[in-house]
Amino acid sequence: MLAAAIAASVCVFSGAAIAQRAPVQGDLAPHAGRAARATLSDLSSIESFLDGYAAAAMADRYPPAMMVAVASPDDIFLKAYGTADMGTGARATPETLFRIASISKTFVWTAVMMLVDEGRLDLDADVNLYLKTLEVKARYGAPVTLNDLMAHRPGFEDTLGDFFQNGKGRTIEEALRKTAPARVAPPGERTSYSNWGTDLAAQIVADVSGEPYDEFVRVRILDRIGMTSTILHDPVSIADTPLNDPALDARLAAPHKLDGGAPAPMTHDALDPLHAAGAVAFDAHDAARWLQFLLNDGVADGDRLLSPQAFTMMRLRAFPDRTGAPDFAHGFMETEIAGQRAFGHGGSLSGFISDMTISPALGLGVFVVVNGAEAPRLPDLVSRAIIEQFAGSSDQWPSPWRVEADAAMVEKAKSLAGVYRPNRFVHSRLERIAAAGAELRIAAKEDGSLVVVAGGQRKRYYPLAEDLWTDRSVDRLFAYRDANGTVKRISYALGTDTAEPVSFLQSTDGLNAALGAVSFFSVLAFIGAWRRQGRSVRTTPVGRWLAAGHLLGALVWLVALGVLVWVTADLTGKELPDLQAAGWPPPSVTALQIAAHAAALAAILGVIGLVPVAARSGWSLWRKAHYALFAAAGLFGLYELALWRLILAAPSG
Numbered sequence: 001m002l003a004a005a006i007a008a009s010v011c012v013f014s015g016a017a018i019a020q021r022a023p024v025q026g027d028l029a030p031h032a033g034r035a036a037r038a039t040l041s042d043l044s045s046i047e048s049f050l051d052g053y054a055a056a057a058m059a060d061r062y063p064p065a066m067m068v069a070v071a072s073p074d075d076i077f078l079k080a081y082g083t084a085d086m087g088t089g090a091r092a093t094p095e096t097l098f099r100i101a102s103i104s105k106t107f108v109w110t111a112v113m114m115l116v117d118e119g120r121l122d123l124d125a126d127v128n129l130y131l132k133t134l135e136v137k138a139r140y141g142a143p144v145t146l147n148d149l150m151a152h153r154p155g156f157e158d159t160l161g162d163f164f165q166n167g168k169g170r171t172i173e174e175a176l177r178k179t180a181p182a183r184v185a186p187p188g189e190r191t192s193y194s195n196w197g198t199d200l201a202a203q204i205v206a207d208v209s210g211e212p213y214d215e216f217v218r219v220r221i222l223d224r225i226g227m228t229s230t231i232l233h234d235p236v237s238i239a240d241t242p243l244n245d246p247a248l249d250a251r252l253a254a255p256h257k258l259d260g261g262a263p264a265p266m267t268h269d270a271l272d273p274l275h276a277a278g279a280v281a282f283d284a285h286d287a288a289r290w291l292q293f294l295l296n297d298g299v300a301d302g303d304r305l306l307s308p309q310a311f312t313m314m315r316l317r318a319f320p321d322r323t324g325a326p327d328f329a330h331g332f333m334e335t336e337i338a339g340q341r342a343f344g345h346g347g348s349l350s351g352f353i354s355d356m357t358i359s360p361a362l363g364l365g366v367f368v369v370v371n372g373a374e375a376p377r378l379p380d381l382v383s384r385a386i387i388e389q390f391a392g393s394s395d396q397w398p399s400p401w402r403v404e405a406d407a408a409m410v411e412k413a414k415s416l417a418g419v420y421r422p423n424r425f426v427h428s429r430l431e432r433i434a435a436a437g438a439e440l441r442i443a444a445k446e447d448g449s450l451v452v453v454a455g456g457q458r459k460r461y462y463p464l465a466e467d468l469w470t471d472r473s474v475d476r477l478f479a480y481r482d483a484n485g486t487v488k489r490i491s492y493a494l495g496t497d498t499a500e501p502v503s504f505l506q507s508t509d510g511l512n513a514a515l516g517a518v519s520f521f522s523v524l525a526f527i528g529a530w531r532r533q534g535r536s537v538r539t540t541p542v543g544r545w546l547a548a549g550h551l552l553g554a555l556v557w558l559v560a561l562g563v564l565v566w567v568t569a570d571l572t573g574k575e576l577p578d579l580q581a582a583g584w585p586p587p588s589v590t591a592l593q594i595a596a597h598a599a600a601l602a603a604i605l606g607v608i609g610l611v612p613v614a615a616r617s618g619w620s621l622w623r624k625a626h627y628a629l630f631a632a633a634g635l636f637g638l639y640e641l642a643l644w645r646l647i648l649a650a651p652s653g
Contacts, residue, residue: 046070046077046386053385054081063353063372064256064263065092066379069284070386071291071365078284084371085254087265094284097229097252098369099268100354101347104280105198106290107217109150109314109331110306111205114220117310120208123147123318123330127200132207133173134200140186146204147318148187149197151328152496155185157427159196160434161652163576164584166270167240172213175273176203179652182428188319191328191491191498192423195277202276213276225289225300230282238270238577252281255351256372257575263372267577269349278349284367287356291365294358315343315360324468325478326495335494336474337384338391346380348373350575355379359387384473405448405463412467413444416479416487419507420499423489429652430585430593432645436508440492440499450477452492506643514640517633519561522554525630528623543617546609550627553602557634560595567592585651596646603634 054066058081065082080092090096115121121130126143128135136144140155148154161179170178181196202213209216214232222230233243235252242249256263271279282290289300298306298314306314314330326335332343337359344357344365354369355377366386368379405413420442425435440454448463461469467479480489480498491498504510529551539547570588571579579586585593613619613627641647 047079049389050079050382050386053382057378057382058082058370062258062261062263063370063374063378065096065098065253065372066368066370066382067092067094067096067098067284067287068382068386069094069287069291069367071288071295072363073292073295076288076292078288080284085265086256086263087254092253092371095229095251097231097248097281097283098354098371099252099255099279099281099349099352100287100356100369101278101349101352102195103345103347103354103356103367104276104278105331106345106356107221107280108198108202108205108213108276110221111213111216112146112150112201113306113310113314113330115205115208116313117307121146121204123150127204130204130208131200134176134180134203136200137180137183139183142187144183144187146201147330149194149201150331151188151318152191152193152197153188153319154194154197155183155187155189156181156192156194156197157184158192158194158424159652160426160429160431160584162196162199162274163269163271164580164653165274166234166238166272166580170273172199172203172206172273176200179274184427185423190423190489190500191495193496194424196274198277199274221305224303224305225293227282227286227289230280230286233275233279234270234272235268235281238268239272243272251283253371255349257351258372266351266575267581268351269576270580278347287367291356291358291367295360295363295365321480322478322491322495324465325476325491327491328495333494333496335476337387340391342387346377348377350577353377353379355383357383357387359391362387362390364390403463403465409463409466410444410446410448412479413448413450413463413469415485416442416450416490417444418442418487418501419509420490421502421507422497422499424497426645426652428645428649430589430645430649431652432649436511436644439502439507440490442490452477505639511640511644514633514636515561515564518557518630518637521626521630521633522557524626525550525554528626537623538618538620540616540618542612543619546613546617546627549605549609550630553606553634554630556595556598556602557637560592560599563588563592563595584653589651593646593651596641599634600638600641600647603631603638606631606634 050068058066063082064086065080065084067080070077078094080094080096082092084090084092084096112121116123123146125145127146127149128143144154159179159181162175165175165179176199179196205216206213217232229248231244231248233239235244235249236242236246254265255268257266293300297308298304298311314332317327317329319327326333328334329343333345334341334343336342337357340359340361342357342359344355346355351373352369352371353373356367358365364387366383368382370378420440421435422438422440425438426432440452443451445451450461450469452459452461459471461471461477464470464476467481469477475492475494478491479487482488487501489498489500529547567588570586610628610631613624617624
């Protein structure tokens with residue numbers, strides 16, 4: 001439906017990888033002994049393994065190119081495979097730049113920690129203390145802090161308008177103000193991945209340092225690490241003016257999508273002016289330098305950018321409420337690979353998927369990126385395979401730390417059964433409809449395991465500890481409960497999101513039921529009118545006017561449903577660059593808004609008509625009953641239109 005089309009076409013760059021570090025309450029519990037430190041002394045064995053893995057994976061998943069950087073504290077391995085641009089035939093090399101999407105956020109968080117190190121930022125302070133021209137509106141009796149932003153727990157709704165600021169001539173501050181999200185939850189309560197929150201943190205860096213964020217990152221981070229092949233902005237092909245070194249832009253790989261089963265070049269996503277959260281691109285050499293900086297505790301070529309204390313803090317969680325399950329550690333995602341803690345980040349843009357994973361115990365960092373969208377995420381699989389090879393782990397399953405559930409754990413699993421809505425969605429604007437169909441459906445098995453179905457994909461989670469389940473890839477599902485033991489929230493997706501139980505009326509099932517009911521009774525209205533043609537039926541002059549109004553209302557609803565089908569067809573298959581080029585909202589979405597408001601008016605008039613139908617229409621009891629059911633269905637539809645913001649809400653932008 002429309003929601004799926006919007007969600008598919010608007011590629012919200014996000015993370016889907018890994019994170020982190022030293023033991024503290026709330027961290028992933030260790031399950032295996034420390035592995036020997038990797039030295040990358042046998043580069044030929046790495047290359048042999050990777051060549052075979054890459055050839056098989058790329059043939060199966062069709063990305064045109066893949067770039068890999070593997071690093072230890074004092075050694076690197078770099079290699080690129082395939083074609084950087086199918087349009088020109090240019091081959092990918094370690095000097096080819098790839099967009100890294102949300103891995104860009106790690107530069108924001110590093111900049112924040114540098115200012116913390118200098119005593120200029122307090123992670124627990126209200127962010128409004130540091131903003132010069134912006135303000136996060138007060139709500140819930142608690143301020144938003146940098147700790148909240150770094151853990152993606154500020155309580156913001158998701159945003160869409162930040163993807164449509166390019167070419168409007170707005171400054172970063174103006175774009176942030178224009179696209180500011182509503183606060184929909186107390187800070188610290190939910191994890192809801194926020195690009196806008198990261199861009200706000202970049203603005204804090206600018207306001208506190210007194211220099212533009214880009215200048216801070218270039219001078220204070222990139223130049224000192226020696227990352228000379230890194231760009232921070234959109235390429236010139238989509239920017240209004242050249243924003244990067246033209247020589248570096250020329251080395252940028254093209255994004256690709258599948259066209260008839262074959263990869264074809266596509267347009268880059270436009271992220272400026274809100275670029276900090278996802279616009280970085282670099283080559284394999286700079287990827288290795290960034291990995292080594294993170295492996296060497298904030299030191300690059302003897303130059304310490306972060307104190308040991310600040311670097312350690314960057315690997316610690318601010319929220320100790322998710323014991324044993326993945327979470328954010330001051331901007332870096334934390335998970336577990338081969339029994340060892342790992343930290344890093346992942347990212348997605350139209351035509352680019354990337355993963356960066358650091359294993360401190362192994363002294364190993366891996367960066368992988370492809371320039372073609374595919375599923376499952378190939379870079380994640382490659383990173384995990386490399387780290388498992390160095391760890392010497394086997395592919396045994398069940399894993400040795402999986403437990404047999406006792407009766408109490410089985411009951412806890414059963415209490416999770418139901419429908420959950422992810423907390424990351426647009427609450428206050430038209431694009432809320434994109435959350436329709438995104439629910440997670442959880443069923444419990446007798447062995448205490450959970451089956452989670454989302455987006456047509458099915459995953460099995462096995463009991464690991466009380467209120468903690470794990471799948472084979474060590475994605476952990478964690479349940480939060482209230483004082484009565486009722487599930488109030490779950491954490492999942494490597495800790496990047498949470499979801500909450502949702503009632504039938506507030507779920508996609510409720511929306512579908514409302515649209516189905518109003519469609520059914522609208523069609524019945526026309527069938528009834530057709531059957532009455534040429535027949536003598538009981539009515540009054542008022543009844544004849546009411547009959548015409550009934551048919552008009554039914555027609556309005558059917559037209560609105562037809563527009564919904566049209567919008568779905570119009571958006572299906574479109575990528576974010578297509579929508580950016582056309583402008584948001586496209587004409588089809590505007591038409592849907594108009595049609596939805598007309599349907600809402602028809603629903604209101606239908607309910608008003610109940611009194612004259614009952615008292616003055618002269619209709620038969622059956623005909624009155626049908627009208628009452630039509631009015632009730634319309635009222636149900638009106639509720640769902642308002643709930644999903646198809647009426648009384650402006651589009652983002």
